[in-house]
Structure formats: structure tokens, C-alpha cells
Amino acid sequence: MHEFLKYVKLYTDCDDYAIKRLEPLLEKYISRPKIVIKEKIVQVVKYHKFKEEPNKTIKDFFDEYKFYNKVLLEDIKKRCRSVETRTKRNNFIRSAISNGYGPSEIGRFLNMDHSTIINVIKKSKV
Numbered sequence: 001m002h003e004f005l006k007y008v009k010l011y012t013d014c015d016d017y018a019i020k021r022l023e024p025l026l027e028k029y030i031s032r033p034k035i036v037i038k039e040k041i042v043q044v045v046k047y048h049k050f051k052e053e054p055n056k057t058i059k060d061f062f063d064e065y066k067f068y069n070k071v072l073l074e075d076i077k078k079r080c081r082s083v084e085t086r087t088k089r090n091n092f093i094r095s096a097i098s099n100g101y102g103p104s105e106i107g108r109f110l111n112m113d114h115s116t117i118i119n120v121i122k123k124s125k126v
Contacts, residue, residue: 005019008022058106058109061096062109065092065096069088069091075088075089076088076089076110077110077111089120090120090124093117093120093121093124094120094124097117097121103115103118103121104117
């Protein structure tokens with residue numbers, strides 16, 4: 001508020017007495033923005049964490065993933081919009097992301113664009 005009053009004094013003909021009289025009025029009638037932080041409820045979904053090994057390729061990750069989830073590579077890679085295929089593919093993508101693989105790497109493995117992988121991740125967080 002004092003900075004504002006300095007500019008008022010600088011660019012107007014107000015004397016010190018007028019500035020002192022202005023200050024309580026400004027305090028009373030000009031509201032300052034209040035910052036309110038609201039807590040956001042986030043749904044946490046846990047996925048099975050596989051053994052983290054250095055330099056583990058996504059193909060090695062898929063081999064381990066298909067053992068636990070009983071999924072074939074053809075089911076995930078095929079270009080089909082059926083609910084069953086989409087669900088299997090999306091679950092694999094979310095699991096791969098949670099294990100540290102990037103969208104580009106997953107996209108190359110599934111013959112998809114990385115933006116499609118990002119879209120799957122965004123849609124699944126809702």
C-alpha cells in the first residue's frame with residue numbers, strides 16, 4: 001500500500017497531509033487478493049512394481065508383465081478399438097509409465113505415436 005501511495009504522491013499534487021488521509025480510506029475500500037489453497041483429492045492407483053534392473057528394455061519389461069497379467073503381445077499391439085483390447089493396452093501403458101518408461105519408448109514398442117501414449121495417461125488419471 002505504501003508503494004502505491006508513493007506513486008500517488010509522485011504523480012499528483014497531493015501533500016503529505018492528504019496522503020496520510022488517503023491511506024486509511026484505501027485500506028478500508030480496496031481489498032487485497034487473498035490466496036486460498038484448496039486441497040485436491042487425488043485418486044491413487046497402485047500397480048505392481050516389477051524388479052527394477054539397470055538397462056532393462058521395454059521388451060524385457062513386457063515379458064515380465066505378460067507373465068503376471070496373461071496378455072499376449074498381439075493383443076496389445078493390434079489396431080483394434082474393442083473395449084477388451086483397449087483395456088489391456090491402457091493397463092500396460094500405465095504400468096510401463098509407473099515403472100519409469102517414457103511415452104516415446106512405449107510408443108516405439110507399440111508402433112504408436114508418443115502423443116497417443118500421453119493421451120492414454122491423461123485420460124486414465126481422471
